[in-house]
Amino acid sequence: MLHNKHTLGKKERLKSRKAIDALFSGGHRFTVSPIRVFYQPTKGTTLKFGVAVSTKLYKKAVDRNRVKRVIRECWRLQKNQLQEKLTGKGAGLDVFFVYTDRELPRYEPIFRTTGIILEKLNERMNG
RNA sequence: GCUACAAGCCAGGCUAUCGCUCGUUGUCAUCCUGAGUUUAUCGAAGGAAGCAACGGGAGGAAAGUCCGGACAGCACAGAGCAAUGCACCGGUGAAUAGCCGGCCUGUUGAAAGACAGAGAGAUAGUGCCACAGAAAAUUACCGCCUGAUGUAGCUUUUGCGGAUGGGGAAGCCCGCUUAUGGAGGUUUGCAAAUGGGCAAGCCCUCCUUCGCUAAAGCUACGGAGGGCAAGGUUGAAAACGUGGGGUAAGAGCCCACGGCUUAUGGCAGUAAUGCCAUUCGCGGGUAAACCUUGCAUGCUGAAAUGCCACGUAUAGUACCCGGUAAGGGCGGCUCGCCCGUGAUUGUUGCAAAACAAUCGGGGUACAGGGUAGGCAGAUUGAGCCCGGUGCGUAAGUGCCGGGACAGAUAAAUGAUAGGCCGCACAUGUAAAUGUGUUACAAAAUCCGGCUUAUGGCUUGUAGCUUUU
RNA sequence: GGUGCUUUGGCAGAACGGUUAUGCGCCGGGGUGAAAAUCCGGAGAUCAUGGUUCGAUUCCAUGAGGUACCA
Numbered sequence: 001m002l003h004n005k006h007t008l009g010k011k012e013r014l015k016s017r018k019a020i021d022a023l024f025s026g027g028h029r030f031t032v033s034p035i036r037v038f039y040q041p042t043k044g045t046t047l048k049f050g051v052a053v054s055t056k057l058y059k060k061a062v063d064r065n066r067v068k069r070v071i072r073e074c075w076r077l078q079k080n081q082l083q084e085k086l087t088g089k090g091a092g093l094d095v096f097f098v099y100t101d102r103e104l105p106r107y108e109p110i111f112r113t114t115g116i117i118l119e120k121l122n123e124r125m126n127g
Numbered sequence: 128g129c130u131a132c133a134a135g136c137c138a139g140g141c142u143a144u145c146g147c148u149c150g151u152u153g154u155c156a157u158c159c160u161g162a163g164u165u166u167a168u169c170g171a172a173g174g175a176a177g178c179a180a181c182g183g184g185a186g187g188a189a190a191g192u193c194c195g196g197a198c199a200g201c202a203c204a205g206a207g208c209a210a211u212g213c214a215c216c217g218g219u220g221a222a223u224a225g226c227c228g229g230c231c232u233g234u235u236g237a238a239a240g241a242c243a244g245a246g247a248g249a250u251a252g253u254g255c256c257a258c259a260g261a262a263a264a265u266u267a268c269c270g271c272c273u274g275a276u277g278u279a280g281c282u283u284u285u286g287c288g289g290a291u292g293g294g295g296a297a298g299c300c301c302g303c304u305u306a307u308g309g310a311g312g313u314u315u316g317c318a319a320a321u322g323g324g325c326a327a328g329c330c331c332u333c334c335u336u337c338g339c340u341a342a343a344g345c346u347a348c349g350g351a352g353g354g355c356a357a358g359g360u361u362g363a364a365a366a367c368g369u370g371g372g373g374u375a376a377g378a379g380c381c382c383a384c385g386g387c388u389u390a391u392g393g394c395a396g397u398a399a400u401g402c403c404a405u406u407c408g409c410g411g412g413u414a415a416a417c418c419u420u421g422c423a424u425g426c427u428g429a430a431a432u433g434c435c436a437c438g439u440a441u442a443g444u445a446c447c448c449g450g451u452a453a454g455g456g457c458g459g460c461u462c463g464c465c466c467g468u469g470a471u472u473g474u475u476g477c478a479a480a481a482c483a484a485u486c487g488g489g490g491u492a493c494a495g496g497g498u499a500g501g502c503a504g505a506u507u508g509a510g511c512c513c514g515g516u517g518c519g520u521a522a523g524u525g526c527c528g529g530g531a532c533a534g535a536u537a538a539a540u541g542a543u544a545g546g547c548c549g550c551a552c553a554u555g556u557a558a559a560u561g562u563g564u565u566a567c568a569a570a571a572u573c574c575g576g577c578u579u580a581u582g583g584c585u586u587g588u589a590g591c592u593u594u595u
Numbered sequence: 596g597g598u599g600c601u602u603u604g605g606c607a608g609a610a611c612g613g614u615u616a617u618g619c620g621c622c623g624g625g626g627u628g629a630a631a632a633u634c635c636g637g638a639g640a641u642c643a644u645g646g647u648u649c650g651a652u653u654c655c656a657u658g659a660g661g662u663a664c665c666a
Contacts, residue, residue: 006145006146007145007146007147008146008147009146009147009148010147010148011176013537014537015536015537015538016500016537017499017500017537018499018500020537050537051537052537060568060569061190061568061569062567062568062569065541065569068537069147069541069542070542072146072147072541072542073145073146073541073542073543074542076145076146076147076542077145077146077542077543096537107542107543111543
């Protein structure tokens, strides 16, 4: 029952500055436009997620919040499969998205892109 | 109906599904602490995470960071300088460069009024004022007046200044004279012979004319020097304005009227200020040029600050320091003041102490190592809103009653879908249909202002247009 | 969160409050068989809006952009 709920609480978010620094310096990365993905396996069993949008792309805080909310929503609705796999393997993963497009995103394309990213992450966890 | 201005209000609402965060309550089989005793995979009670229910969850500007505070830390030994800010008056308020009222000035207007004002000082000093113009600030180009010396002309007076003459019987011929002409005399010559004559610039005298020299006077030109600032094609700006007197010419030099201004007094006003009287004056503009005057300001800023946890290197290099230390604080600078060194050994010495060495200590700079988690600050406060009421022109404020008030921290307050209300656009006579959809923008310790961005609604005022 | 500095043609970059220089680039012409270089000529700018001033790139205010710093 637990994994049918599409939650994204505090524990599922990437909040430590230290962890993020480590992710940027030592993590793997790939890009599915317009999103750049950073990820790194960890010791815990949780899947942690974070988003960032540059101030240079969007000067207004309202726009940045909008982008982050859309991406977060897409991740929340689709990440359960990956979480199950990790729980099965007893592994953890930190994932970080950076939005790189200058145009404001619409919901559906981002939803699809997030799906592709999750598939890729799934494959890589296998390998 | 449109436009402009002013004031006020709202900042979409509903349903479904899935979420985020805070609080309260409950639950809790997992974990932690663990009363109790029977020492047992016993467990009261509490807590953590999870779960459930209920409740709260961006703004009028949350923005810009332009002002002002609260609050916190450091300092509190003062003086001077510097720096920064402010600048009509009164009120308001915790405070301000905010707000309210008033005064003054300017613009506009017939006026009433409206709008604007960084609104101390240009007579403390320095600088600047392009082009044009005579000149851009106590000066002088033209000009007006006076005017030594000079030049020219005129008048008067004095003095000076013209031609040797020769030849021929004569007419005449030659020579000379750049002062004209006349009168008289004398002389010479000629002709004639009665008398009267004729001729002569170069014989004499006088007058006149002309020229020169000198003196005096007048006029004109020029003008050393002096006086004046009235007038002068400019310019953004021109030396208080108009009229009269005055003068060599002129001038606020004097007078009258008017304008501005200083001071004193009276009256009105809390005051700025206004009116009246007397009075010093009238030497441009610019201080959002430097500056001067007055007043105010200790510095820093929640990344402040306190506590807990974790971690590292009590290490390295160079230099400095023995009390008037190195260095640090007040503090941006100077003075001044304050803080800031111990032990052991040795030498000298009666001692106090001084000096030296060693060890430690302190400081500055460099290069490096570590941490960047949690709690408090921190979400209810000089507060805000509504109603009533008192005071006040108002800003505001007193009293009474009621109400609401987020708290994240890689940072929540949402996403998707569908209607509805409203709005905009398109089609349409209309009914309606279709499309789009709210603008500006997101708390980050808190509060009061200001400024800027912006959708819609209501009311009022003014103008325009249409219809009646 | 806080504090500075800065904005001049396409680019770089000067300018006492008094006509916005200069270089590279661009356009046109000349030149060449065609180009390059060179030569001649030309266009093109003070971030925006107000204010002070007779007059603002310059001084002041407000806003917009850029940039740097503070643990």
